[in-house]
Amino acid sequence: xxxxxxxxxxxxxxxxxxxxxxxxxxxxGNASPGSGIIILSTSNIExxxxxxxxxxxxxxxxxxxxxxxxxxxxxxNANYSPIPxxxxxxxxxxxxxxxxxxxxxxxxxxQLIIATEAQLNAVxxxxxxxxxxxxxxxxxxxxxxTNGTSLNPDSIxxxxxxxxxxxxxxxxxAGQADKWKPSSNVKPFQCK
Numbered sequence: 001x002x003x004x005x006x007x008x009x010x011x012x013x014x015x016x017x018x019x020x021x022x023x024x025x026x027x028x029g030n031a032s033p034g035s036g037i038i039i040l041s042t043s044n045i046e047x048x049x050x051x052x053x054x055x056x057x058x059x060x061x062x063x064x065x066x067x068x069x070x071x072x073x074x075x076x077n078a079n080y081s082p083i084p085x086x087x088x089x090x091x092x093x094x095x096x097x098x099x100x101x102x103x104x105x106x107x108x109x110x111q112l113i114i115a116t117e118a119q120l121n122a123v124x125x126x127x128x129x130x131x132x133x134x135x136x137x138x139x140x141x142x143x144x145x146t147n148g149t150s151l152n153p154d155s156i157x158x159x160x161x162x163x164x165x166x167x168x169x170x171x172x173x174a175g176q177a178d179k180w181k182p183s184s185n186v187k188p189f190q191c192k
Contacts, residue, residue: 001042004049008036010057012101026165030068032057032110033103036187041065041072051093052134057104057113059094059134062087062156067138067171068109073145083142083154090159094134116169120182131162133184139168151188159191 012034034057035095039045043066052059065082067073072082100117104110110166117132135158142153158166173179 002046002048003037004047006050007053008055009053010049011035011109012057014103016109030109032046032061032107032113033151034058034101034110036060038063039084040068041080041084042080043081045084045086045088046073046088046090048089048091050147053093053095054097056097057110058132058136059096060089060136062089062135062137063171064138064140066140066144067112069113078143081142083140083145084156085142085154086158087155088159089135090157090192092160094160094162096131096134096163098131100132112171112174113169114192115173116167116173118180119177119180119183120167120169123181124184127164127184131164133164133167134162135160135166137166137168137189138171139182140172144172156189156191157191158186 014033015031034055036055036059037047038051047060062084064084076154100114104114113132113136121127122132137156143149166189167182168183169182170180
């Protein structure tokens, strides 16, 4: 699937739905206020030539089912994997403002992203921009199921110019200060 030539802006309001709405564990209510594009547990996606502005929690989020469903592994079958694969993000115009929208502070995923910003600044204190990067990858890879160690086993491809564009958030270790290591190093995820 390709998403291109869209204008996605100012999505900073409280969600109209609760997490798990519409008969699924993954309802639209799991989208944090301030989200632009969310790629959740899907594969073969290309996001390009979009204008994504003033979505002040995350311009683009790449997330596994594990980020929103503690039982995601139990749902794996021949037609479903919770891990997003073959994602390509390039050539978008992205701008975020200086602070998170207030509703994000009251939302479970919003709180996790806000905490990611704080943790990233703690583990990378010399970053010139202290704001959460515009593209947030939850960092939960197929390694969780295979015990692999590859930095990018799922073919996440980022070719997005600009400063402060990417964070691998390490959601697997979120809240464990001694293990939680979000990283703004995009190198393992750059398109080859």
